[in-house]
Amino acid sequence: MSKLFHKEISLCTQAVTWGLLAAVLLTLIPGYPILVGTFLVCLGIFHSFQYTNESNDILYSVLLPVRKRDVVRAKYVKVLLFEGIAFVITAVLTVIRMTLMADAGPYVTNPMMNATPYFLACVLLVFTAFNVLFVGGFFKTAWKVGMPFLRFGIAAFLLVAIAEVLHHIPGLTFLNEPGGAWLELQLVMLVLAALIFAAATWISCKVSIKRFEKIDL
């Protein structure tokens, strides 16, 4: 597994995948739908999968002395690495916005989604959609990337739209409160999102392994 992971990073990962991690900095921009940054991180990972196809990586990998299931696992581990890096940076930026920059004018009057634990929960849900719809969809054929990414794109657009709309609905404005009395509830939502992310990614990986074992390459 570790060798396959090394191969994933050395041969399959493009500079654009690393570069688009910088999209998490959008978290700091007021008056902007900051959840779009998460979508852009996923777009960077998508480029690696596209490159994987162009490079015949799957055939190269299955001819190596490895188990087919490990080829799938290594891809998921790589995806989780990038999502993990993006999430940690996003979380740090969220904490900075909620504490050191809490009183900054543009954030106080921000009409869009604030950086809060609720936002972090939404980040995890976008990653969940990517892992299930795109990565899981890719392993139906191990070469088609377009349709799975389109499905993810639609789901991500809906998630961003819903997340941005919800906190404008009377009674749900607490979702956009950066701290205060609602912090605990938002943290509960974050934990729930983390559980959904973990369970859905695990199931997606299991299903992908089964699919990949049956595919004729």
Next chain:
Amino acid sequence: MAILEVSGLCKDYPAFHLNNVSFTLEKGRIMGFIGRNGAGKTTTLKSILNIVHPSAGQIRFFGMDLLPHEDEIKQRIGYAGGAVDFYKRKKIRKLIEVTKTFYPNWDEAACRQWMEIFALDENKTPAQLSEGMKVKLALTLALSHHAELLILDEPTSGLDPVSREELLEAFTFLKDRGVTILFSTHITSDLEKCADDITYIAGGRLIASEPMTAFMERGAAEGRGDTLENIMVSYEKRSIHDFAAEVTI
């Protein structure tokens, strides 16, 4: 000792059926796997390597069933599907650096030696190599982990005569060092130079699998011709008149 045993191999596609293909490859021999385009050579080789899933049949390498011992078996074999067509924009040095981590018995000295013999420049990318050089790169990767069995899918297709000659010479050189080779081709003159055994399929069915000399003698006795090409043409050729009679042109 049988290095590879294939028995009753079947693979069903909607428009093609590989039907009950069986053959055995003994250690230290070169087997030519022949058949015209679309006969099922690549399907057979891919089934042998579990790249596609056979509908039926048994495959054993070094006396072991393929599926439960896939990792172990792949340590001992090398496959080249013609020219290297993966990571065309990565430097050969990088490809080798990553590939060798998967093989505990990777021999860096042997790798250097084969690179030198084949005049490969590690600072080039596969995209910068000719087709012949790409095949040589694939062979270098396979030989550097001391593969005991090389499975090569049409390695000489697209090569110029000199490169083909060099490659066939390399096969003989490897055979003398105990390496077993199974290579598919439809260029029969290649086999006449180096093959010990012939496995011949047509339309997904096995026509013959036997020593080259026996195959040639039988072909001559049946009046099919005295060269591999003539024998193959005799099996395969259907005149335009035969087609016309069937489809009513």
